[in-house]
Amino acid sequence: MKSIWTEDTEIRKREALKEDMETEAVVIGAGLAGILTAYYLGQAGIRTVVLEADRIGSGQTKNTTAKITSQHNLLYEKMIRTFGHGMAAHYARANEAAIDEYERLIAEKGIACDFTRGPACLYSRTKEQLLRQEAEAAKSLGIEASFRTDCELPFAVAGVTLFNRQARFHPLRFLGRMAEEVEVYEGTRVLKVKGGRVETDRGCVTAKHIVFASHFPFVNVPGYYFARMRQERSYVVALKGAEEIEGMYLGIDRDGLSFRVQGNLLLLGGGSHRTGMNKENGARGCKYEMLRRRAQEIYPGSQEVAHWSAQDCMTLDALPYIGRFSRRNPGWYVATGFGKWGMTTAMVGARVLTALISGRDCPEADIFSPRRRFTARAAGELAIHGAYTVKGLIKHLLPSGCPNCPHMGCRLEWNPDEQSYDCPCHGSRFDGEGRLLDGPAQTDCRRRER
Numbered sequence: 001m002k003s004i005w006t007e008d009t010e011i012r013k014r015e016a017l018k019e020d021m022e023t024e025a026v027v028i029g030a031g032l033a034g035i036l037t038a039y040y041l042g043q044a045g046i047r048t049v050v051l052e053a054d055r056i057g058s059g060q061t062k063n064t065t066a067k068i069t070s071q072h073n074l075l076y077e078k079m080i081r082t083f084g085h086g087m088a089a090h091y092a093r094a095n096e097a098a099i100d101e102y103e104r105l106i107a108e109k110g111i112a113c114d115f116t117r118g119p120a121c122l123y124s125r126t127k128e129q130l131l132r133q134e135a136e137a138a139k140s141l142g143i144e145a146s147f148r149t150d151c152e153l154p155f156a157v158a159g160v161t162l163f164n165r166q167a168r169f170h171p172l173r174f175l176g177r178m179a180e181e182v183e184v185y186e187g188t189r190v191l192k193v194k195g196g197r198v199e200t201d202r203g204c205v206t207a208k209h210i211v212f213a214s215h216f217p218f219v220n221v222p223g224y225y226f227a228r229m230r231q232e233r234s235y236v237v238a239l240k241g242a243e244e245i246e247g248m249y250l251g252i253d254r255d256g257l258s259f260r261v262q263g264n265l266l267l268l269g270g271g272s273h274r275t276g277m278n279k280e281n282g283a284r285g286c287k288y289e290m291l292r293r294r295a296q297e298i299y300p301g302s303q304e305v306a307h308w309s310a311q312d313c314m315t316l317d318a319l320p321y322i323g324r325f326s327r328r329n330p331g332w333y334v335a336t337g338f339g340k341w342g343m344t345t346a347m348v349g350a351r352v353l354t355a356l357i358s359g360r361d362c363p364e365a366d367i368f369s370p371r372r373r374f375t376a377r378a379a380g381e382l383a384i385h386g387a388y389t390v391k392g393l394i395k396h397l398l399p400s401g402c403p404n405c406p407h408m409g410c411r412l413e414w415n416p417d418e419q420s421y422d423c424p425c426h427g428s429r430f431d432g433e434g435r436l437l438d439g440p441a442q443t444d445c446r447r448r449e450r
């Protein structure tokens with residue numbers, strides 16, 4: 001189950017950390033957010049090293065559909081109501097600027113990564129009014145947005161919210177090239193962070209600035225990110241023989257799908273559900289089978305050439321957490337909670353954190369701050385998230401063939417699509433042998449006989 005990105009890209013292997021080290025900044029995690037942050041810190045004259053438990057790009061960067069867009073589902077109309085027009089404009093501007101910055105970097109360095117501009121669209125079969133409102137809201141924030149009643153998808157829609165001049169690319173080719181400009185230690189697992197000391201299984205790194213860019217922060221306290229985020233899984237099939245489309249599409253209906261082209265392939269995505277909830281809330285049944293069925297309905301005769309899945313961190317108010325990690329540790333920073341928009345938000349995160357660390361003015365920082373205003377929506381999500389955690393912990397006491405999660409003890413669920421044990425509480429995952437796949441857990445789990 002490898003993504004098409006991993007099939008044709010080899011990123012140069014790096015050595016593990018050999019000895020204790022002192023530097024100005026250390027970044028934990030060599031995905032897109034980590035590598036870009038280290039790159040911009042280096043450009044700002046701050047010596048930075050990156051520590052990676054596995055390989056560069058071995059986390060979520062390789063599993064994305066690689067859309068670079070400021071269109072993040074239905075967001076702007078709600079954001080203006082909740083945070084005000086000024087804050088929403090900062091969010092929109094930071095994301096639009098991130099697309100331009102990708103284009104600039106790729107041109108400057110001559111990176112062959114299929115960067116292509118094109119429209120990004122939300123579609124619905126019924127919710128015309130919501131799409132109209134979103135287009136108006138986005139336009140008022142300076143985004144080139146419009147509402148349409150027709151589109152190139154081969155089925156009828158009630159409407160489309162279209163953002164112009166968005167982009168797509170090959171994420172690993174870009175990442176591999178950018179990583180050449182950064183000092184990275186692979187195979188170096190961070191075990192503990194205390195003050196300015198990062199302890200790994202290979203030695204200790206001391207730094208003034210520490211950036212957590214490891215998808216889900218593994219430190220529970222301070223920060224309490226485990227209580228402020230859930231993880232979601234979603235699925236993709238790559239199809240040969242499907243009609244070409246120019247735009248990237250995302251359905252906002254309950255059964256909505258995601259569409260984008262890469263070369264002669266069409267990437268069809270969908271089936272999102274809370275990690276570990278494989279049998280509840282309509283998540284029943286094999287997700288790949290559902291996508292294959294839909295593929296044959298929409299593109300009869302198309303053939304699947306690859307399939308893979310992604311894991312995304314979802315925050316309480318649907319905006320990422322980028323900024324200072326907590327009040328208690330002034331030298332710690334975090335970039336997480338990117339939702340389904342990791343490519344664009346990785347760039348936003350890298351630029352915001354570089355500005356904060358190098359003491360530059362950053363008007364966009366407030367809307368991304370992990371300490372931003374707590375909204376009514378966030379309160380509702382917090383209650384739901386808490387209920388899942390309580391349920392997972394109660395299940396831990398009941399007899400089952402599934403092991404418990406080493407993070408905080410919730411009962412793991414078997415995921416037949418991925419042949420993995422997944423945690424419904426905060427989304428850690430383990431393979432069939434109990435080996436750690438995704439955090440926040442930091443260790444393997446003890447497998448029981450199924």
Ligand code: FES
Binds near residue numbers: 424
């Ligand atoms: Fe927190 Fe499993 S991820 S208990």
